[in-house]
Amino acid sequence: MDARTRLIRSLLGLAVLLGVFFALAAHALHEGRYLHDEGLLTHLFALVTARAPAAGLFLQKSRPPISALYAPFSGSLSAFFWAHIVVGAAGIVALWGAARALGHAVPLAAPAILALSPLYIGGAVAGLSNTDVVAGICVFAWLHASDRRVAAAAVLGVLPWIRAEVGVLCIVMAVWTIRRRAWKELAALPAYGALYGLAGIAYHHDPIWFLHYPPALPEPMPNNPFWAEHGGTVGIAELVGTAVALTPAMPALALCRWSGARPLERLGLTFCVAFSVALVVLPAWRVFNFDQSPRYLLPVLPFVALAVGRVVGGFMDEREEPGRFAVPALAVLAVLAYVGALSARHPTGLLAVTFVAVALTAQRLNGHGLAGLLLAVPVALGPWVFGDGGKIDTRSAAPHLARMIEGLEETVGQAPKVVYTNEALLWARLQQERRLPGVTVLYIVQEDQRFELERLANDRVGQRDALWEAMTPNAYGRPIRPDALRPDTVPLGAVFALTKDARLPLVMPPARWDGMLEVVRPGYGMVISVRVEGGAP
Amino acid sequence: MMIWRWGPPAALSLVCLLGVGERLLSGPPITARAGQRTPAPPEAFALLDDLEIGEKLAGWTVLGLTGPRDGALQLDVARDDIRFSITVAARGAVQFPAPRTTARYDLYYGHPHPRGTEIPDNAIRAIMAGIERRVRRNEADVVVPGLSLPET
Known part of the structure; x- marks a missing residue:
């Protein structure tokens, strides 16, 4: 087969892959399966940037690169979600380009792993910034593998302003470029940050504004009860669930050969180890305010896909043997997966290890095609079988939402009504399902949300006010600030749809609200109440 | 094909x-939730009108009563393979509007x-109402150690 025919076949395969990705995304979007508060936050920052561009762009927390990207689509939730899915698809194309440039025997394997990753599909549909950064890493990998290394470094330098934790990759890359004395790449790495920082001086009137107003809280809000409920440590079952939700091909990493990997792939694997350790271990000491959500680990996915893609290619073209320690490494993974399965609903991690072990057996019996197929099966089944551990589907993240809406319908009917809520998803779900058209949702801004916005925005140049003003028409509904929510500002008969949240007493202290609300529809983790007369003054 | 090659992965x-x-x-x-929690003291059972493990409440079996922890007792009930819990919390211990309340x-x-x-609404209503009646009957006379507002 000549190179041209190979390219055409590969392009056709890529087109099929993108078709599958779009079909899965469209189905999930239609079902509303991945409505997620972090995705709505991406939309909110894009909306704010569209309404108050300077205040939005020079708030590092707003993830300026993607807020600017999605601002034109922020007028409608649906347009925003589709724009986000298209960016996810662009990441798949870029990873295909990277795999080709790296000389993979099966260049479709890596993009297939990405396109069929349960977490990547869910994150793309949900609007999570985590998948934007994955797409950015794919572009970085493609540029780097194509020997456009300065451009690659420049792209990589943008990514910490989308997800701060990807700074780990920048550090790994910086060390690597210094070791190679690649000074142009090293200079390109902070280019975006330098330009952005310089541009922000004019707005903030502060030469070190980017330190005074960082992209994330250096430490959580003091006495935030949210953190009292989150231990900061994670169990083996959760880790295994996360790994296979990233990709069920994850155990195939045990088959990788370090010596067979290209420098970029080695850089990627080094990053995977450093990043995973940082995200799994650091929260135990409350370093950064990560909350152990599996989606934080998404940035490892492109490099895992490239590494496993090389393994699959090695299987298929019979040139490369798996690493010498493949069996012991798989055995260790099997033990971890079994321990995880003891407290998980389904032994999906162990199932994924089994597929890899059987594939390795087939390869050692010279059944190379069968081995490749056996690795492909769990990847293809991923969106249906291995997604549980991702925990980004609405049913896992907000199991009370459906019941809350039913309860509201029973309470409010079709009458025009104001509903106060601390549920970030309520407004968007009502919009998506076109239910309760007469209801105006007032979103109760939580104290730590207010703290974060005000800590990270500059009051002296009017940025805080500009942001609040830009959010006033719509931020998970019409936002109501903690200091504005008092019994005397809430009319009798107003409805409250509240989810159980340790932070709620900070904005609705029981001493002030005791007796002011009558429960009319109780439920799991949520309650619907009506403002009544009486209670403490 | 030598067995040392394919034997170990097989x-x-x-x-x-x-x-x-x-x-x-x-x-x-x-999940070992109930098993990992501290069993409730006799006073807690007395507060619930001498509730017994294995007793039926509206057709649901009492699996266990644990706590107090953070000012609350947890009662686990099950029917077939389904479980859920009733929490009896000291007033103010859980800062969230309660579906049902008693004096304390x-x-x-x-x-x-x-x-x-x-869980079917009628089962929840029946069990909650039953627990509420039991607590009302005994709350004036029974003091459960630790079942009060947590120290701040």
Whole structure:
């Protein structure tokens, strides 16, 4: 087969892959399966940037690169979600380009792993910034593998302003470029940050504004009860669930050969180890305010896909043997997966290890095609079988939402009504399902949300006010600030749809609200109440 | 084809398959929540009108009563493979509007298992009403050590 025919076949395969990705995304979007508060936050920052561009762009927390990207689509939730899915698809194309440039025997394997990753599909549909950064890493990998290394470094330098934790990759890359004395790449790495920082001086009137107003809280809000409920440590079952939700091909990493990997792939694997350790271990000491959500680990996915893609290619073209320690490494993974399965609903991690072990057996019996197929099966089944551990589907993240809406319908009917809520998803779900058209949702801004916005925005140049003003028409509904929510500002008969949240007493202290609300529809983790007369003054 | 090449991964595959089979046959794990919590003292059972483990409440079996922890007792009930919990909390211990209240306690329900299971409304109403009656009958006379607002 000549190179041209190979390219055409590969392009056709890529087109099929993108078709599958779009079909899965469209189905999930239609079902509303991945409505997620972090995705709505991406939309909110894009909306704010569209309404108050300077205040939005020079708030590092707003993830300026993607807020600017999605601002034109922020007028409608649906347009925003589709724009986000298209960016996810662009990441798949870029990873295909990277795999080709790296000389993979099966260049479709890596993009297939990405396109069929349960977490990547869910994150793309949900609007999570985590998948934007994955797409950015794919572009970085493609540029780097194509020997456009300065451009690659420049792209990589943008990514910490989308997800701060990807700074780990920048550090790994910086060390690597210094070791190679690649000074142009090293200079390109902070280019975006330098330009952005310089541009922000004019707005903030502060030469070190980017330190005074960082992209994330250096430490959580003091006495935030949210953190009292989150231990900061994670169990083996959760880790295994996360790994296979990233990709069920994850155990195939045990088959990788370090010596067979290209420098970029080695850089990627080094990053995977450093990043995973940082995200799994650091929260135990409350370093950064990560909350152990599996989606934080998404940035490892492109490099895992490239590494496993090389393994699959090695299987298929019979040139490369798996690493010498493949069996012991798989055995260790099997033990971890079994321990995880003891407290998980389904032994999906162990199932994924089994597929890899059987594939390795087939390869050692010279059944190379069968081995490749056996690795492909769990990847293809991923969106249906291995997604549980991702925990980004609405049913896992907000199991009370459906019941809350039913309860509201029973309470409010079709009458025009104001509903106060601390549920970030309520407004968007009502919009998506076109239910309760007469209801105006007032979103109760939580104290730590207010703290974060005000800590990270500059009051002296009017940025805080500009942001609040830009959010006033719509931020998970019409936002109501903690200091504005008092019994005397809430009319009798107003409805409250509240989810159980340790932070709620900070904005609705029981001493002030005791007796002011009558429960009319109780439920799991949520309650619907009506403002009544009486209670403490 | 030498056995030392394919033997180890084949053996590992077999072990993994057996492990998957064993996990599937053993059914979903019963999370050890109740087992890890402290069993409730006799006063807690007295507060609930001398409730007994295994007793039926509206057709649901009492699995256990644990706590107090953070000013609350947790009562687990089950029917077939479905479980959920009733929480009896000292007033103000759980800062969230309570579906039912007595003079000194707030009553909640939650923790359906398997996660996301819808427990029939009539079962919840009946069990909650039953627990409320029991607590009302005894709350003036029974003091449960630790069942008060947590120290701040």
